[in-house]
Amino acid sequence: MTVDLPAPTRRDDLADLDLRELERRLTERVDGEVRFDAGSRGTYATDASNFRQVPLGVVIPRTVEAGAAAVEVCAQLGAPIVSRGGGTSLAGEACNVAVVLDWSKYCKNVVSVDPDARTAVVEPGIVLDELNKAVAPHGLQFGPRPSTHSRCTLGGMIGNNSCGSTAQAYGKTVDNLVRAEVLTYDGVRMWVGPTSDEEYQQILAEGGRRAEIYRGLHEIAEEYGDDVRSSYPDIPRRVSGYNLDSLLPEGGFDLAKALSGSEGTLVTLLRAEVALVPVVEHRAMLVLGFPSIEEAADAVPMVNGHEPLVVEGIDERLIHFEREKRLNQGSLDLLPEGLGWLMVEVGADDEDELRRKVESLAADAEQAGAHVQEYEDAEDREDLWSIRESGLGATAWVADMADAWPGWEDSAVPPERLGEYLRRFGDLLDEYGYGKASRYGHFGHGCLHIRIPFDLTTAEGVQDYVSFLDRAAHLVAEFGGSLSGEHGDGQQRGALLPVMLGDRCVEAMEKVKALVDPGNRMNPGKVVHAYAPDENLRLGPDYAPSEPRDKHFRFPQDDGSWDRAVLRCVGVGQCRSHEGGVMCPSYRATGEEQHSTRGRSRLLFEMMSGHPDSPITDGWRSTEVRDALDLCLACKGCKTDCPVDVDMATYKAEFLSHHYEGRVRPAAHYTMGWLPLWARLASFAPRLVNALSHAGPLTRLGQRLGGVEPDRPVPYFADHRFTDSYRRRGPRGSGERGEVMLWPDTFTNNLHPHVAKAAVEVLEDAGYRVTIPDSTLCCGLTWISTGQLDVAERVLRRTLRHLAPHLRRGGLVVGLEPSCTAVFRADAPELFPHDHDIARLRDQTRTLAELLVDTDGWEPPKVDRDAVVQPHCHQHAVLGEDPDTELMKRAGIEPTTVSGCCGLAGNFGYESGHLDVSVACAEHELLPALREAGDDALVLADGFSCRTQVEQTDGGRQPEHLAEVLAAALRAQRGQPTDPRSRPGRPQQVRHLDRHRPQEGSPWPV
């Protein structure tokens, strides 16, 4: 049998495709979510690469069978498809003008684990960390571990033949793949793996399409075997090109391995059986410092001789960038002297063997001129790895370098020639003016990572980029290396494959494609017959965003440009991880790309980019963007946790201000957005207001009309505002440490005045004389979060007029409510970056803990209790948690700190339609932590929202502000009453939510 090469069509004949019919049939046949709307298409238009292709539609199958049905429907109508896991690909292989099959939301089960055989069968959408969690009880793990382990899926890893640092010890994904269940576009569904001669003959005897595929692959292997043997580089990180070597007799005619790394261009993966490896318990970490990154690379063969588990290289520019960006601040000084480093991990079966290995490696490294440091402290080791894992975040959006992009980000050469390659590659970078880029990577395997400052927005810059890629490909080929050492070819490197593999091997790949996917409908234009690297660019010379002139925030981090701000997301998908930090609660609750920071960024980019094929056509009025932002809690988690500081809460506020300009807003914007005004009015008759707002069905009706979630109990206004009480009481104490102004934010002042009273007691004990503003003021938070920025600006200006005299005298402002304090620290300076009084306000605002830990000679009273601590997400993002932790430590409080958002987040959890997501967010970390806590553990939450969420969902615990706990301990010290119920000014009535778990069948799975 001969396989005809397909016509090298890359532009598809999609004009005849009936999209409505396609959507109709998919909806009818597929158990899952079928979305052909503009918002979904915009959300999936790109991955982490330089490319952008708007898909035809998106299918999110609920089961593997449903995914297979989706492929069948697409095949019936001739629609191209592209599978997608975490979408963290860097070469454009996870975006296409095709139907996107997103496996990551539902098809993520571990089907079975066989601890004896050390294998597991998994569905394609399972995230690597989740698989490892599932097999950890057996002391096992999946070997390869890309840096994206918290969100990359096994389907994507097999698609890309991913590696990561641990591939040094365990090989690439292909080396850990036992069998795979795959589906061809034309409907052949089969388990594939190594094929013995007997099995092969049996398959041929059965006949049909499967036999045709097997026979065709066999013939291709025979015809091109010698070309593959001579042209495929024999290096640890050959990831470029199809794995034709696995089709050779010496490769076991292994179809699973041959299809691995084919980037969705040949088959759809339905399930995989993967090999597992034992977790090495005895491990040690050393860092070797060298005078340059090249000299570090020269030492790789010596280090590899010690059979390390991991060998990672980092250069001094990476450290410089991390210092500039204040990333990993505590860890950078842990590195030994040098300007280029190798981070090495060795492992052994027991401690004695480990010591021998460490000593022998250290001795050889010292002889090679390295400064050697071993790290025995587990925390130090973790910190050091985070320096390396922050590579991409640190090298994107660097202040003293042009914007840097992927493109040549993972080339690999024989490890023994890495130093030489780095020198020649450095010259090439210099020749093109790209020399400032940082170099790091999986040096033990000769794999180099780099983000290069390509100019991708001018014709000349794009020409340089193309020319550079060609030169770099020739350089790598000269070294016997691979264009890609782990990320795959996609569209970025597909067209360059002849340089590395030669025309014959590329022809063999084309024949494989023609055999398995004759219609070129599987991820077309990637790897084989690939688009050129300057096609489908996300930016490109046509990128023409129109910068709005009337914006409110000044985006100082982005040179004042809104367009740069919405371009900031580099797509690495950290916002899709389920653990650590706060980002992104709405994704964690929904599992939806559209409700991740990245999804929202993509839509904002689509709105602004000026690309003629953008599905978002109505600019600020876009309902798709509004809907994607609707579930953004404005928690600011991304502002800190995103490696490139995407600040979606700010973008949301800016968007809303334009979206609703001159129009009637949702009712919630008038009720909750204007809360400070209503609170002021309520203060004239709080009991009457409380009675009216807790009047059963009438109240629920009122809540509905006001856009407020009817199942949420409305908080009670206090009988007396803090400011009124304080004016009557006046300052007390010695005041020997001077005067501070306590900021009476709306929430504390009107709803929880007991918190401010407690803070006064503590501040006075610490020797401060407390003052309060002379008038009712506000920071503007509620207007900011609802995007009523004109009002917020007016409110802030008025506040500033009142505070200016105090600030100009150098006086401090002490904030108790983290979200309001964060306005002074972050939002206000971003609204008024050139205002000196705002700058004073930013610099002179302190949290209570910040002030107290810096108060020399004052120690907090002893509390000596355990506590579950829910930091407010704005505290996490803007203010930092260290001073609170320190203060608690001094007070003898043993904290269990909840990472993640409480889910209420100001007005978010109170807005109609947000209840399920809000509670799902609380279920993620907060509520399990509360259930696990001992009965007498304190619950500490400085945020009014967080306390409200605990009160309404936990059903029993009484959350407190740290000020309350300290004040109570002071009173106890003095022998005064400490019963919480006796605390002055605390409203006691708290109604609990009837349902505090997502309901069966809820659209928001946890």
Ligand SMILES: Cc1cc2nc3c(=O)[nH]c(=O)nc-3n(C[C@H](O)[C@H](O)[C@H](O)COP(=O)(O)OP(=O)(O)OC[C@H]3O[C@@H](n4cnc5c(N)ncnc54)[C@H](O)[C@@H]3O)c2cc1C
């Ligand atoms: C910051 C950063 C660091 C990275 N570090 C590493 C690293 O250390 N090592 C490494 O190897 N990679 C790394 N990568 C690249 C990428 O994260 C990995 O290759 C990852 O394994 C891809 O997984 P994913 O789920 O995101 O796949 P996706 O990007 O969604 O898909 C990858 C490919 O697999 C195909 N695919 C997905 N599911 C299926 C399926 N069911 N059937 C058929 N084809 C399918 C897709 O079509 C696509 O071609 C990094 C990327 C970034 C942004």
Ligand code: SF4
């Ligand atoms: S928002 Fe941040 S974390 Fe999420 S993909 Fe973009 S850059 Fe990565």
Ligand code: SF4
């Ligand atoms: S502000 Fe919070 S909810 Fe919104 S995108 Fe950022 S992390 Fe997600």
